[in-house]
Amino acid sequence: MCIPKESKFLAVDASQCMGCRNCELACCTRKVEHYGNEAKPGDIRIMPNIIIGHDGNGSKPAFCRHCSEAFCEKLCPVNATIKVNGVILFDKTKCNGCGICEQACPYGVITIGTFKINEITKKLATKCDLCIDRRINDEEPACYAACPTKALALI
Amino acid sequence: MNDCYNCSDQSLIEKAESEKIDLVWQRYEKMKPLCGFGEQGICCRICMKGPCRINPFSKKRSVGICGASADTIVARNLVRMIASGTAAHSLHGKEVAKTLMHVARGETAIYSVKDAIKLRSIAQKLNIETDGNDLIPLAGVVAASSLMDYSRMDDEEICNWLKYTIPDARLEKLKKLGITTSNIDGSISDIMARTHVGTDADAVNILLAGLRCALADYSGMQVATNLSDVLFGTPQPVVSQASLGVLRKDAVNIAIHGHNPLLSEIIVDVAYKMQAEAVAAGATYGINIVGVCCTGNEVLLRHGIPLATNYLSQELAIITGALDAMIVDVQCIMPSLAKVSACYHTELITTMPDAKIAGVTHIELGSGDSLKKAELIIRKAIDAYKNRDDDRLSIPAEKNKVIAGFSAEAIIDLLGSINSEDPLSPLIENIVNGKIRGIVLFAGCNNVKVKQDHNFVTMAQKLLKHNILILATGCGAGAFAKNALMNSEATEAYAGDTLKEVLTFLGFEAGLNAPLPPVLHMGSCVDNVRSVDLAVAIANRLGVDLNQLPLVASAPELMSEKSISIGSWVVTLGIPLHVGLAPPVTGSSLVTNVLTSELKNIVDGYFMVEEDPEEAADKIISIIEEKRLGLNLDSSLDSANNIEVLS
Numbered sequence: 001m002c003i004p005k006e007s008k009f010l011a012v013d014a015s016q017c018m019g020c021r022n023c024e025l026a027c028c029t030r031k032v033e034h035y036g037n038e039a040k041p042g043d044i045r046i047m048p049n050i051i052i053g054h055d056g057n058g059s060k061p062a063f064c065r066h067c068s069e070a071f072c073e074k075l076c077p078v079n080a081t082i083k084v085n086g087v088i089l090f091d092k093t094k095c096n097g098c099g100i101c102e103q104a105c106p107y108g109v110i111t112i113g114t115f116k117i118n119e120i121t122k123k124l125a126t127k128c129d130l131c132i133d134r135r136i137n138d139e140e141p142a143c144y145a146a147c148p149t150k151a152l153a154l155i
Numbered sequence: 156m157n158d159c160y161n162c163s164d165q166s167l168i169e170k171a172e173s174e175k176i177d178l179v180w181q182r183y184e185k186m187k188p189l190c191g192f193g194e195q196g197i198c199c200r201i202c203m204k205g206p207c208r209i210n211p212f213s214k215k216r217s218v219g220i221c222g223a224s225a226d227t228i229v230a231r232n233l234v235r236m237i238a239s240g241t242a243a244h245s246l247h248g249k250e251v252a253k254t255l256m257h258v259a260r261g262e263t264a265i266y267s268v269k270d271a272i273k274l275r276s277i278a279q280k281l282n283i284e285t286d287g288n289d290l291i292p293l294a295g296v297v298a299a300s301s302l303m304d305y306s307r308m309d310d311e312e313i314c315n316w317l318k319y320t321i322p323d324a325r326l327e328k329l330k331k332l333g334i335t336t337s338n339i340d341g342s343i344s345d346i347m348a349r350t351h352v353g354t355d356a357d358a359v360n361i362l363l364a365g366l367r368c369a370l371a372d373y374s375g376m377q378v379a380t381n382l383s384d385v386l387f388g389t390p391q392p393v394v395s396q397a398s399l400g401v402l403r404k405d406a407v408n409i410a411i412h413g414h415n416p417l418l419s420e421i422i423v424d425v426a427y428k429m430q431a432e433a434v435a436a437g438a439t440y441g442i443n444i445v446g447v448c449c450t451g452n453e454v455l456l457r458h459g460i461p462l463a464t465n466y467l468s469q470e471l472a473i474i475t476g477a478l479d480a481m482i483v484d485v486q487c488i489m490p491s492l493a494k495v496s497a498c499y500h501t502e503l504i505t506t507m508p509d510a511k512i513a514g515v516t517h518i519e520l521g522s523g524d525s526l527k528k529a530e531l532i533i534r535k536a537i538d539a540y541k542n543r544d545d546d547r548l549s550i551p552a553e554k555n556k557v558i559a560g561f562s563a564e565a566i567i568d569l570l571g572s573i574n575s576e577d578p579l580s581p582l583i584e585n586i587v588n589g590k591i592r593g594i595v596l597f598a599g600c601n602n603v604k605v606k607q608d609h610n611f612v613t614m615a616q617k618l619l620k621h622n623i624l625i626l627a628t629g630c631g632a633g634a635f636a637k638n639a640l641m642n643s644e645a646t647e648a649y650a651g652d653t654l655k656e657v658l659t660f661l662g663f664e665a666g667l668n669a670p671l672p673p674v675l676h677m678g679s680c681v682d683n684v685r686s687v688d689l690a691v692a693i694a695n696r697l698g699v700d701l702n703q704l705p706l707v708a709s710a711p712e713l714m715s716e717k718s719i720s721i722g723s724w725v726v727t728l729g730i731p732l733h734v735g736l737a738p739p740v741t742g743s744s745l746v747t748n749v750l751t752s753e754l755k756n757i758v759d760g761y762f763m764v765e766e767d768p769e770e771a772a773d774k775i776i777s778i779i780e781e782k783r784l785g786l787n788l789d790s791s792l793d794s795a796n797n798i799e800v801l802s
Contacts, residue, residue: 016212018191052188059188148192149210 007085007130008154010050010063010144016151017052019059024048026146030131047111049128050143061152062107063143064088064128072101072110072127080125089129097123159468160608161637163399163551167471170549176498178470179489183603195742196229202352211742226358229743231350233719234365236738238346240720241368243486244681245305245339245375247415251382252301254417258386259295265421265525268294269388273564277381281315294385301378305340312337316377317370320684322691324700325728332757334367334727342371358745366758369723376721379681383416383453390456390560390678392569392667397636399468400554401461402477406443407433407540409533410463410472413484414679416453418506418520419446422482423458425529429537436537447472448487449679452632456560456678465608465633466714467601470495476547480536485510487600487715500542502535555639558667559676561626563688566675569665579696581661586705589789590653592622593779596686597631597674599710599718602736608634610711610735610768615640615649617772619673622651623779626689629680631710641676643669683721687728702729702759705782707775711735711768726760731778733763733771 027048050063066088067073073081073088080094081101090101102110102125110127131141139145144152158180159165171178177185192198197209199219207219209228218224223231257263268274271290278285278293281300285293304314313335318326329335336342346368349355355364384390402408409426411419423444430441445463446454454460463472466487472478473495480502481492488505493515496503505511506520516535518528571578585591595618601607611634615625627635635641640649646658650673659670677685687701694701708725710718712735725732740746755761763778765771783790 018195018211019188020190020192020208021188054188059191148208149212151212 007087009066009086009130010128010141011153011155012061012063013151013153014058014060016149017059017061018149018151019052019054020148021052022146022148023050023061023143023152024052026142027128030134030142031126034133045114047113047126049109049111049126051109061143062109064105064109065107066128066130071104071106075100075104087130087132088127089132090125090127092124095124097125099123099125101125101127157606160606160612160634161398161468161553163553164464164468164471164607164637166551167399167468167474167549171471171474174474174498176474176495177491178474178495179467179491179603182491192742194739196232196739196746197225197742199223199228199231201231201350209742221352223356224358226743226745227356227361229740229746230358230361230365231355233738233740233746234346234361234368235350236716236719237365237368237372237723238343238720240715240717241339241372241375242343243717244372244379244720245343247485247681248339248375248378248382249302249305250415250417251386252298252305252378255294255382255386256298256302259291259298261291263523266386266417268385270385273381273389274385277385280319282319297385298382301382304374304378305338307338307341310337314339314371314374316374316381320377320688320691321728322694322700325702328700328758329370329727332363332366334363334370336367336371336374339371339375342368358743359749362746362749366723366727369720369727372720373684373687373724373728376681376684380678380684384562387416387420388457389564390562391565392558393456393459393560395455395459395461395557395559396554397455397462397557397633397641398554398638399463399472399475399551401443401445401463402472402475402550403440403443404477404548404550405438406440407436407438407537408443408445408478408480409536410445410447410478410481411450411454411483412447412469412481413450413488413507413510414448414453414486414681415484415507416450416457418482418484419450419454420457421520421525421529422532423454423460425526426533429530429533432534433537433540436540438537438540442533442536445472447481448633449629449681450484452559452629452676452679452682455557455636456562456676459559461554462557462633462636465601465630465637467603467607467630473499473501475550476544477550479540479543480504480532482506482532483510486717488512499547500539500544502539504532504535506532555637556642556644557636557676558642558672559632559636561675561677562682563677563685563692566689567692569661569671572666573661573664577696579693583693583696585657587788589783590622590657591624592776593705593707593782594624594626594690595775595779596683596706596708596730597625597627597635597711598629598680598683598708598721600630600680600712600714601634602712602714604736605712607712608638610771611635612638612640613768614709614711614772614775615674617769618775619649619654620651621776622654623776624654625674626677626686627674628677628683628686630712632674632676632678634712635674636676640674641672643667643672646670646673649673680717680721683725690730699786700729700759703782703786705779705786705788707731707733707778709733709735709771709775711771713738722762726754726762727758729759731760731763733765733775735766735768735771737764738762
């Protein structure tokens with residue numbers, strides 16, 4: 001898999017988050033673009049991998065930290081995780097959608113999506129891949145690009 | 156944490172949860188997080204180049220695609236809220252004025268002039284010749300004079316209902332600022348025109364126009380309240396009950412919900428005549444009409460009809476399983492009622508051509524055959540009663556005694572029984588000698604962001620302890636009625652010693668044989684002008700302007716656009732206003748600064764934002780003491796030993 005040599009990761013300044021959920025929308029929009037005409041409406045369930053949470057003091061996004069000792073990596077029974085330049089990715093061909101990584105993630109940002117491939121509905125885990133396809137074209141991750149206050153940063 | 160201060164309301168929320176019915180509180184949780192751009196007023200949807208949002212954290216001065224700054228955008232959004240509130244109130248007023256005109260022309264058999272004394276006093280107030288004018292032609296002249304406020308072409312003139320109802324000093328001040336209005340409808344279109352893309356971009360100029368529109372709102376509310384009194388009678392003190400316990404197991408329960416008395420009065424009249432049908436259907440008590448929201452306040456004041464609930468808990472009336480029909484007109488009707496009523500046997504019926512809900516039975520009232528249609532509505536309620544499921548019935552036991560009906564006229568009459576020469580003197584004397592420190596008007600809505608009624612009750616209890624008399628309208632009044640603050644027992648329980656002494660004296664002198672309630676119910680939200688009438692009477696009697704009186708207004712749980720327009724005219728008339736939530740203006744430091752401090756230099760009134768009810772009460776007390784000092788009355792601010800009063 002082609003990955004830029006140097007990876008930049010997401011960071012957040014929660015005080016600047018307005019809770020507008022543009023990042024959630026951008027994440028989903030990119031996924032929809034990704035599937036293109038493969039799927040008819042209703043075939044797939046798309047969930048964002050950046051999720052705005054809310055406590056008494058305001059809102060703040062939760063997103064994948066690409067942990068160095070990641071629970072998703074450790075607990076995956078089929079070894080479907082790949083780590084490239086510190087970025088954790090899932091191998092779609094291995095993943096069987098068991099959902100253990102979803103439960104293991106301390107940030108709650110792994111979601112199980114449904115995909116229809118050749119009339120067979122398959123469940124697959126999805127997580128933030130830092131928009132590798134966009135990075136190849138020198139584009140920023142969709143959520144970062146969409147954040148109107150730049151509460152999200154790339155470091 | 157509870158969602159409602161009132162325990163019976165809370166118990167019904169739990170019932171809804173067990174029945175898997177979503178209410179306003181659950182929908183709010185699901186909506187979170189709310190978008191911060193909207194909350195701060197810096198989202199502009201005025202043209203289709205956008206929508207634009209201003210980054211409040213940007214180091215450079217961020218602007219919209221057209222170049223509009225945060226100040227411009229916030230000011231535009233705010234005055235559009237004022238215009239919407241003004242439209243809501245003044246259309247209500249216009250409908251009432253048109254009805255009075257129909258009465259004068261003999262075009263309606265349903266309505267009539269019920270309060271001739273009020274009609275004559277209005278004519279006098281509006282400088283209309285009353286001698287030799289018979290009642291019905293006079294009604295026509297008063298209606299025409301009121302409708303003129305909606306249609307005047309001469310910009311130099313001033314609305315009758317503005318210039319004849321405020322102190323001269325205030326009128327002069329408003330004239331100098333150029334914010335008096337000659338035409339209510341014109342003020343609303345002025346706002347819509349100047350906030351169109353590429354028109355007014357000066358935030359201060361926009362805000363001044365907003366104040367003018369707010370004064371149009373005030374004029375429209377004066378029309379609505381006063382002409383309703385002519386058609387349906389001026390409220391007089393009346394004893395009734397409030398809270399959801401007023402629903403009866405043995406009756407056909409019908410809730411009337413909304414704002415305009417033109418509808419509710421017909422329903423009430425027709426229901427009285429149809430008791431026998433309800434009894435025949437098995438409801439031994441007959442028909443039990445209850446009020447919700449401001450229609451509830453209107454019929455409570457004029458007929459003593461019990462008040463079931465206020466805005467935020469309107470869905471709970473259906474959750475009791477005892478409500479057979481809910482008849483609604485305009486404003487503050489949650490569309491969710493359609494879904495909630497579908498979970499029960501309750502018939503939901505809309506009645507106004509401009510307020511329908513998809514999937515809900517619509518029976519239009521207001522035309523010639525209104526009485527027949529009202530009969531049809533009541534019959535639907537009786538039919539629904541037959542389908543009531545007793546297993547799902549849960550009527551809370553709590554119902555609290557309410558003494559309501561304190562229109563300005565009623566208060567002056569009541570005081571007049573002590574001193575008929577100078578009726579206001581007992582009230583003024585007690586303010587002067589400090590037994591009543593001042594007056595606070597509570598108004599405004601409920602908001603799901605605050606535990607329902609909590610701010611109202613907490614603040615009132617603290618203010619009463621400090622011997623401050625409280626007036627209440629709208630859903631604020633609903634909160635006090637539901638939570639037992641509008642009866643003589645509340646005076647015993649919460650009023651400070653000197654306030655208790657005065658209320659007890661007044662109550663006995665007026666022949667009630669009990670203290671007056673410490674919170675006086677002045678009516679629905681459109682009736683906020685009643686409290687202005689009282690304040691103006693006091694100000695004129697003392698020869699001062701409104702801003703000098705120890706008078707503060709508070710909307711601690713505000714929600715609607717109407718509350719923004721009312722709040723804006725309250726401050727324009729010179730009265731400080733506490734709000735319990737920040738309106739969507741915090742994205743502009745200029746606008747926020749104008750509203751909370753600069754306005755004080757221009758119109759004397761200003762907005763004070765304080766979310767904590769205890770703190771808010773303290774701040775109100777210190778404003779009242781400051782005003783007392785200004786009038787050379789004894790004040791806790793002028794001597795060290797009195798400062799304890801504040802703590």
